[in-house]
Amino acid sequence: MTSPHFPHSDAASAALSQVTLRYPNGPSVLDRLDWQLLPGQVVGLLGRNGAGKTTLLETLLGLREPDAGAVQLFGQDALRLDDAARGRIGYVPQHSDLFEAFTPAQLLAYFRSFYPRWNDAKVEGLMSRWEIPRDQAIRKLSGGQKQRLSIIRALAHEPDLLVLDEPVASLDPAGRRDFLRELVGEVMDRGATVVFSTHILSDLERVAFNIAFLSRGRIALQAPLDELLEQVRAFTGSVTEMATLMARLGAQPLKRTPLEAGRERVLARLPADTTLPDSVAVDRVNLDDLFTELT
Numbered sequence: 001m002t003s004p005h006f007p008h009s010d011a012a013s014a015a016l017s018q019v020t021l022r023y024p025n026g027p028s029v030l031d032r033l034d035w036q037l038l039p040g041q042v043v044g045l046l047g048r049n050g051a052g053k054t055t056l057l058e059t060l061l062g063l064r065e066p067d068a069g070a071v072q073l074f075g076q077d078a079l080r081l082d083d084a085a086r087g088r089i090g091y092v093p094q095h096s097d098l099f100e101a102f103t104p105a106q107l108l109a110y111f112r113s114f115y116p117r118w119n120d121a122k123v124e125g126l127m128s129r130w131e132i133p134r135d136q137a138i139r140k141l142s143g144g145q146k147q148r149l150s151i152i153r154a155l156a157h158e159p160d161l162l163v164l165d166e167p168v169a170s171l172d173p174a175g176r177r178d179f180l181r182e183l184v185g186e187v188m189d190r191g192a193t194v195v196f197s198t199h200i201l202s203d204l205e206r207v208a209f210n211i212a213f214l215s216r217g218r219i220a221l222q223a224p225l226d227e228l229l230e231q232v233r234a235f236t237g238s239v240t241e242m243a244t245l246m247a248r249l250g251a252q253p254l255k256r257t258p259l260e261a262g263r264e265r266v267l268a269r270l271p272a273d274t275t276l277p278d279s280v281a282v283d284r285v286n287l288d289d290l291f292t293e294l295t
């Protein structure tokens with residue numbers, strides 16, 4: 001069924017509509033959250049510690065049942081996916097569940113047997129480039145090597161939807177750059193959808209990723225990073241001036257911070273190619289500012 005919130009959800013790799021989730025005796029984590037991921041998008045999911053990124057990714061994958069709302073993957077109910085749809089998904093969990101007694105070669109051979117599609121050349125290329133010992137027990141690998149192996153496993157069957165929960169946390173800067181290149185390659189080559197959570201903002205600045213901000217149980221904003229940096233500005237002035245200015249510019253206020261003496265600071269997204277009047281007090285924002293203000 002097509003969601004009333006996302007008229008194009010049939011074309012989406014993942015569509016979440018009004019998803020609410022509260023842990024039993026725990027916090028409310030997702031609150032009527034709407035989100036859509038399209039083919040060809042690389043989305044970086046940002047949110048503070050405990051904001052609910054892992055919960056959201058698990059719910060998106062159908063690993064958690066929301067209290068309310070609907071999740072669709074490739075147009076199917078995420079809780080009742082058929083095998084074909086399952087085979088189109090790749091997942092790297094935050095804490096990898098690699099079989100520690102296996103060697104990487106055994107692990108990959110094992111998973112290979114489950115998937116009709118498996119790109120041996122890609123696997124071999126990444127194993128060599130990322131210098132993963134093939135025949136040593138996985139428990140003896142470093143944290144970064146285990147993480148890379150987990151990523152290789154998730155890329156090997158060429159998923160159409162790749163979900164990674166903090167995949168770069170134990171990678172060194174060179175490893176992260178290589179990994180990002182691989183992700184972008186996935187998208188460019190096959191129009192896959194990639195979503196990954198991260199805390200490392202500088203990584204996101206390397207590529208024109210879509211950035212999604214998770215705050216108070218909702219996706220507060222999602223847009224390509226270059227567009228955000230171009231279109232989001234911080235304005236300061238009296239509350240009345242701000243109201244008039246926002247209306248005149250057709251701006252979308254994202255966050256208001258009251259200041260002393262009836263003044264306020266408004267973080268707002270402007271329509272593309274807006275020319276600002278000289279009289280306006282305005283600041284540019286960077287990704288750090290956006291993270292601080294929107295999460």
Ligand SMILES: Nc1ncnc2c1ncn2[C@@H]1O[C@H](COP(=O)(O)OP(=O)(O)OP(=O)(O)O)[C@@H](O)[C@H]1O
Binds near residue numbers: 023024047050
């Ligand atoms: N199984 C659980 N039972 C109860 N509460 C939970 C459970 N898992 C997570 N939580 C709580 O839900 C909230 C969201 O947790 P989650 O792990 O999804 O956040 P996160 O954004 O991934 O955090 P981090 O950036 O620290 O990894 C937190 O308050 C956490 O304590």
